[in-house]
Structures are given as structure tokens and as C-alpha cells.
Amino acid sequence: MYQVLARKYRPQTFAELVSQEHVRTTLENAIRQNRTAHGYIFSGQRGTGKTSVARILARCLNCVEGPTVTPCGVCSSCTETAAGNAPDVIEIDAASNRGINEMRELRENVRYRPARDRYKVFIIDEAHQITSEAFNALLKTLEEPPEWVIFVLCTTEAHKIPPTIASRCQHFSFRSVEFEEIVARLKYICEQEGIQADAEALAVLAQAGEGSIRDSLSALDQAIACCGTELRGPEVRALLGILSLDALEQVTVALAASDSNRMLDLVAELERNGHNMQHFCRELAGYFRNLLVAKIAGPETRLIAASPGERRRLAEIAAGFSEEDLTRYLHLTLELYGDLQRSTQPRLHTELGLLRMVQAGRLVAIEEALAAIGNTAAHKPQTHPSAAPPAAAKAETGDWKARLYGAFKELGMMFSADAIERCTIEEKAGGLAIIAHTDDRLALTEACIKRALQHLDAAGVKFQVKFTEAATGGKSDGTAQVQDELTERALSHPEVRKFREILGGEVRSVRDLKE
Ligand SMILES: [Zn+2]
CATH class of the missing domain: 1.10.8.60 (Helicase, Ruva Protein; domain 3)
Structure with a gap:
């Protein structure tokens, strides 16, 4: 008869155990020093060896040559425990109906000494499913455990074990196998x-x-x-039904090119090849997760379950996207996965979800544009160090304005930043002459300007602020001229210039917000 590999190659000794060294060492020491506890909680993802370790522990304790960390493997206790029919190793699946009954009989059962071996080992699988009634019985036993009783509670959800039980057990968490x-x-x-x-x-x-x-x-x-x-x-x-990296890469290729058409082809292709959309989506989520991890942790990371070659490729692909992009894509994929679970039209939802991703990628362009604009203002001081010889007087004036504006912005003083934009600055031998509208007097106090100058490492620069009713400079010289000047000023403003450069379009009219 064919025996499934998982059973055939189930580890029989600690030496055969794959990973979980921390669990192994602690248990081996406990067995050697004869200090085994009466209650253990083994928690961790499924298939990480919790029940295997529980059985190994039982063998170590009950082997005729034991307690030993190297059970003989041939005595009846060893062989029967391995086969799962030792009289004193009781395995209970707490999730099954039979398990519920067995738990009910537990309090009776623990009272009797082991039939043949040293210990009675109760291995309780899916222990978080134990009924509250059974937990009570278990608690009573753990409060005054007979010397021959050992409980091993195996669970994927340790937080569901009541604290009264957990505090009386030694807890081992099994890590997922690398x-x-x-x-x-x-x-x-x-x-x-x-x-x-x-x-x-x-x-x-x-x-x-x-x-x-x-x-x-x-x-x-x-x-x-x-x-x-x-x-x-x-x-x-x-x-x-596992998609290759090639197939998943098609998605990122389409995203990088903002190519909606290609996305639709991709979905058509998947359907032609009989792929389940929900499955595809799951794979895609894993793919974006791996890209994100590769982006953050680099290609050498152990956090990605892939061969070194694949990890390098993931890192290469990830380099083409920002961390925010990848996070957004992962988020959208998970959303799509949720939609697909309820969907009667998986293809339609997949198309919609993938197109949404393409659009999300386009949104980034504007975000980046805005960030780029912010940078020009913020970096201006660095590109024009104050030590540089003054070029034309007008340029220098504009420079101080931009520098002060940048400083206020970096300091988070937005009212002052706005006010400095509206004012006129003249550079004279004695320092700066700042002419501003009376309305801005609170935003441009001496203290405010001093702070900005300090921020620019220009605390020594002298300045004088004059407030006038007549707004800035020559504003009272006739409306047409004012309007022209206003338009020119607005269009020559670095942020506006940058905006037009990136987004195109024309400026139809310029309006002073104060009017
Ligand atoms: Zn043995």
C-alpha cells in the first residue's frame, strides 16, 4: 500500500526534525534534566511540525530506555507511538465530534495511571477549538496534575487558548519552515x-x-x-496551477507602460488557458508582496520564498516602481481578491481590478509632479548659495523672495510664506527693504523674518519692513499695468512654471486672491 510521503517521512527523532531548533534544544534540555512540564502549548502555522514534535516528545519520555533524547525506535512504545496506537499516547482532534466526547471523558481518564508506559501523553490537536466546558475540565487537571500526565496543546491560534490555561503551560511557537x-x-x-x-x-x-x-x-x-x-x-x-514569474511579470510590464490594452489581453489569455481568476489574483498578491519586500529589503532577503535567481529578478522589477506604487498595487490586488470571492463574473472583476491598477499608476504622475514642484521651492536656497556674487539686481531680489518663501515653507509658517509672495523686496546697501501690505503685518513681523533668516543661515542680514495700504510696490499705478505685472509675476513664479512644464495647458487668467 502506498504511504503518503508526509507520513512516511515524518520525523521520528529530534535529530530528524527540520528547523525549529529553539523548540528542540529546550525540550531536549528538559528531558535530560527531568524537568518536563505538565502542559505545553505548541503554536504555529499548519505543517510546521507541531504534532510531530509532540509525538517525538512522547517517544523520548516513554521509550523503555528513557526518558532519553534519543529514543531507541524499536521498543513497543517507540513503534506504537510512531504508528499512532500506543496505549498511553492519546491523540485528540478537538475540532471533531469524537474529540469533543473524548475531552468530556478527559477528567476521568487522567486519574488512571498509564497502562504500560511512564507517562500518559495527551496530544490535543486544534486545541483552540476546545469547548469552554472542556477547557474547565482541563484547567482543573492542570491545577493539580497527576505526576504521570502531560498535555500538549497544538494550535494554529494560540491567542484563543484561555489565559488561565496558557499560564500553566510552557509555550513554544513554531516558525514556518524556510x-x-x-x-x-x-x-x-x-x-x-x-x-x-x-x-x-x-x-x-x-x-x-x-x-x-x-x-x-x-x-x-x-x-x-x-x-x-x-x-x-x-x-x-x-x-x-502555479503561475510562473514570467506570467506575473506581464502585469508589471503593462503597469510600467500604463498599457490598459495589454492588461485586457492578459486577462483574455488567462481565461483561454483555463486559469481560475481567484487563484491568479492570489498569486498576483503574493507577487506584489514579494516585489515590495524585495524593494525594501533587497534581493538577499530571506523573507521571500524563492530561489536566489528569482529574488534577483524580483528586485530588478521592483526597482522600476516606488514603494508607494507597490503598496498601492498590493492593496488593489487584495481588494480585487475580496471582490472575486463574491463575484459571479470573475473575468469582469479581474479586468476592472487590473485597469484600476493602471489608473492608479497614472495618478502617481501628478503626485510626483507636485512633489517635484515642492522640491524646486525647497531646494532653491541650495542652488543659489548666498556667498555667490550678486548677478542682476532683479534676479537677486527674486532670489531673496524665493529663499524666504522656501524658509517659511520649511518652517511650516504658511501665512508668512504667502505674505512674502505678495510683498516686494529690494536689496539695498544697508540690507533688505521689505514692502508689504498692512494686512500682512502679523505674518511678517520682525520675529518671523528673523526666524526665516536664521533658518537660511543668514541671521546677519539686516532688514527693514515697511507696511503700506497700497499693497505692494507700484500697484496703485493703474489697473491695466497692475494686471500685466500680476500676470507676469504669476507666470514667472517657479511653481507655476514647473506646473505648466509638467502638465502643459495654458493660463487663461490671473486673479489676485485678495481682490
Ligand atoms: Zn524505545
């Missing part, structure tokens, strides 16, 4: 089984498990059943 470790394990098992698998096939199988060895091994079972003893990457990929 990509390389799973690949190595798969490789070892393939060698043992006489299966030839190429590197890509192993990587695909490891990815399919998403950190769970058991899931990766059932994928391997499936691959062997379908493809025989020779496993090649593309076939395994097709079998498991």
Missing part, C-alpha cells in the same frame, strides 16, 4: 524515493506549501502520481 529548508527536505526525499526532480520543480513544490512541509509533501505526492518519476518545473507548475 524556503531553502523545504527545498532541501524535498530534495532529500526525492533522492530516497528515486525521483528525479529538477531545481525548478523543487522550488515550485516548496512554494506550493507556503511554509508548510506537509503541504509541500502532498504536492509532491500529487506530482509523482501525475508525472511519474521525472519531475520537470513547467509540468509541475501547470499541475499545481
